[in-house]
Amino acid sequence: TMPKEPAVLRQNILDTTAAILACGIDPRKCFLFRQSLVPEHAELAWILGCLTNVPRLLRLPQWKMKRAIQNSEGTVGLLTYPVLQAADILLYKSTHVPVGEDQVLHLELAQDIAQHFNKKYGEFFPVPKAILSEL
Numbered sequence: 001t002m003p004k005e006p007a008v009l010r011q012n013i014l015d016t017t018a019a020i021l022a023c024g025i026d027p028r029k030c031f032l033f034r035q036s037l038v039p040e041h042a043e044l045a046w047i048l049g050c051l052t053n054v055p056r057l058l059r060l061p062q063w064k065m066k067r068a069i070q071n072s073e074g075t076v077g078l079l080t081y082p083v084l085q086a087a088d089i090l091l092y093k094s095t096h097v098p099v100g101e102d103q104v105l106h107l108e109l110a111q112d113i114a115q116h117f118n119k120k121y122g123e124f125f126p127v128p129k130a131i132l133s134e135l
Contacts, residue, residue, distance in 0.1 A: 001078045017032070020032065041088055044091050045086075048086055048090070051117060051120070052083050057079050057082060062105075063079060063082075086114075090110060090114055090128070097130060097131060099130050
């Protein structure tokens with residue numbers, strides 16, 4: 001949600017890919033792709049954003065904390081980022097999502113959005129469940 005220099009962003013993508021491969025992810029057994037090259041993420045985020053009310057997003061603690069850091073100048077991107085996260089999860093019809101404690105509320109938003117969508121348009125998205133690590 002913060003502007004980045006294009007060269008730094010490109011290097012971050014390469015560094016992250018190298019770290020994923022160094023952790024042992026085998027690209028012959030899984031799909032490894034740049035999410036930003038899949039337009040359906042942004043398209044679904046737009047659709048889901050049209051179904052999500054602003055007061056719900058304003059209650060998220062991450063919004064409040066980051067907005068305070070940005071001197072009350074929170075951006076639309078910062079506000080709607082949790083909807084993009086929900087789109088990232090729901091696009092692949094994920095049933096279980098590994099999350100840290102700090103992301104549980106964002107996953108709950110994804111669950112709420114999936115339930116609202118399903119109620120309005122029929123059963124389409126599974127309601128994802130959290131996989132919490134003890135670490």
